[in-house]
Ligand SMILES: O=P(O)(O)OC[C@H]1O[C@H](OP(=O)(O)OP(=O)(O)O)[C@H](O)[C@@H]1O
C-alpha cells in the first residue's frame with residue numbers, strides 16, 4: 001500500500017511551516033483526519049496495519065484521541081479485537097472514560113496515526129497499562145521519528161519518513177519569516 005499516495009490524494013499531505021504537538025517545527029504535516037474521513041481508505045489502512053500484528057494475540061487496540069479513534073476502530077476490526085481510545089485527562093496524561101475497560105492481563109496493541117516523538121501514544125499506553133493491560137506492540141500509519149521512538153515492544157509502521165523537524169530557536173523557516181501554522 002502506498003500510504004503517502006493516499007495522504008497526497010486526499011489532500012492530507014501539507015507543506016509549509018507547522019507547529020507540531022511536541023513544540024517542534026516542520027515543513028511537512030500529515031493531516032490524517034483528511035485521509036481517514038474516507039471509510040474505504042481508513043479500512044484499507046486498518047487492514048494493512050492489523051496484518052503486521054496478526055500473530056500477536058491482540059485482545060484490544062487503543063489509540064490516543066482524537067487521531068487514534070478511527071484508527072483504533074479499523075485496526076481492531078481487522079484483528080477481531082475491541083477498539084478503545086484514551087482521552088486527555090486534563091493533567092497532561094490520558095485516561096479511559098465512557099465505560100471503556102481493560103481486564104487485567106489482556107494483550108493490547110497501541111496505534112497512532114503519526115508518531116513524531118511518540119509521547120502521545122505513550123500516554124495512551126500508560127492509561128491501558130494502569131488498568132492491567134499488557135502491551136504487545138505499537139503500530140503507526142507514519143513513523144516520522146527518524147528512528148528515535150521506541151516502546152520496548154515491536155514498533156511497526158506502514159511508512160517511515162525522514163522529515164526535518166526543528167526546535168523553534170533553530171528553525172530555518174522562522175528565520176526566513178515563513179508564517180507558522182497551527183493545524
Ligand atoms: O508523537 P508525538 O510527538 O506525540 O506527536 C504526534 C501526535 O500529534 C498528533 O495528535 P495531536 O496531539 O495533534 O491531536 P489529535 O490526535 O487530537 O489531532 C498526532 O495525531 C499524534 O497523536
Ligand SMILES: O=C(O)c1cc(=O)[nH]c(=O)[nH]1
Pocket residue numbers: 019020021022028029030031032067114115116117144
Ligand atoms: O507531530 C505532530 O504533532 C504531527 C505531525 C504530523 O505530521 N501530523 C500530525 O497530525 N501531527
Ligand SMILES: [Mg+2]
Pocket residue numbers: 064065066067068120
Ligand atoms: Mg493524535
